[in-house]
Amino acid sequence: MSLTARQARESENVFHDWKDGPFSHLRRLAIPQQSSGAGFKFAANGHLFEELLSVKVYCDALTGVSGDDLDRDPIVADLVTSGRITFSRKKASHVVNPGQICIRDTKASWDFVCEPGTRVRVVSIPRHLVFSGRGSLGVFNQSYLSDVAAPEVRFLVNFLEAIEKSSDDLDRSCPARSIAMDACAALFSGMLTNQPHGVVHDHPNATVKAAKNVIEGNLDRHDLSPAMIAQLVGVSVRTLHRSFSESNDSIMAFTRRRRLQKAHAELMRHGKAAKVSEIAARWHFADASHFIRHFKSFYGATPAAYLRSQGETDGKE
The missing domain is CATH 1.10.10.60 (Homeodomain-like)
Known part of the structure; x- marks a missing residue:
């Protein structure tokens, strides 16, 4: 998607088609007025394996809400490589800088602000897969924030790279897709269950x-x-x-x-x-x-x- 300055200023209906796509959990999207003069660009490149989405995204300045307080809203991970995204809800706020990942349960809706020129790897998976097999949802944190240097995050990134390299096999095989989705759900489940305490600092x-x-x-x-x-x-x-x-x-x-x-x-x-x-x-x-x-x-x-x-x-x- 590439918009001129005029189109960016009239952005109310630009994102209408997103409501039925892989980014359907995003709503009330708007291009900030102070940024619309430069136009707007959004690009996503990756794969959608049934309900497992893994894409690399470039996005100019954008604001909105992630999640709609519904059970069907997914678990979403944003791994930022440049730029910055800020997520906030009630008393919680996460500033996701380059080299950091934020995993969120979007059933709890989050306001977000995406800075101009942000590049981010986005992964989303159905919420019910992450929560399946758990006796109580109360043990889950609504978000997880960490550096990519954390062992569990490195493992997740390596897993996602393996999925990308196996995309042809996943396209051809339903059992392979199920295995990939189950493995990703297990990783997200473990990270949301065992969130480390303390402040996340930039890793050199x-x-x-x-x-x-x-x-x-x-x-x-x-x-x-x-x-x-x-x-x-x-x-x-x-x-x-x-x-x-x-x-x-x-x-x-x-x-x-x-x-x-x-x-x-x-x-x-x-x-x-x-x-x-x-x-x-x-x-x-x-x-x-x-x-x-x-x-x-x-x-x-x-x-x-x-x-x-x-x-x-x-x-x-």
Whole structure:
């Protein structure tokens, strides 16, 4: 979904079709007036296996309510990789930053605010599957908030990746889908039952991973900077620098390496026909000499010498 500024301002009926789709638990959706001038974009890519939804979402600024106080409302997990989502109800409030996950029972409706440019992995599963086999629903927490560094969250993420890789088998096999849904329901059930106490803090590794996601998606932008990355990740510039330093790296060093690797791939693709000055400009190096110097430092030879050596190697094979 991509809306112009005018369409975003007239957004009341834009989300009408969502009431019968996989995001049917969302209601009273609205694009904040202060953000509508830039238009609105929403994209979701993933799978729906019967009633188990696993998608990666990009969403601009959006507000609304998740859940309608009904038994049919699902259990929903939001794993944020950039941006920020705030969920609140009565006395409870969760700010989900990059590298954090929030699992919610949407039978208890939650107001939410999604910041512009938020990327999030959304997983939802029918509530009755998560609660089946339990003698009392009173033992369940209405929400769970944690860092992705927590062992149970890492296990869940690995499980979801396995589901994605097995999507063809799941599409073909009803028993496989049932097993996947039962396993996911058991994971959600365990996490909502055994919610840890205490405040959730940003984990440096999670912040670095979220920042790298942002960098990968914006390598072609000339204005990519620590300030922009920090804003999209949802942390301060100081926290961003500190998180990278704790991983023995720096933000711009990582960005330069990835741009060099992109430039290297383009160089190899075009071979002798490659124009170094154009490649340097495309990947935002100050000029050709600046690019050549960094390329030689990273790959041990200038682009021209590197191409010659690769040609000689190919000739010997």
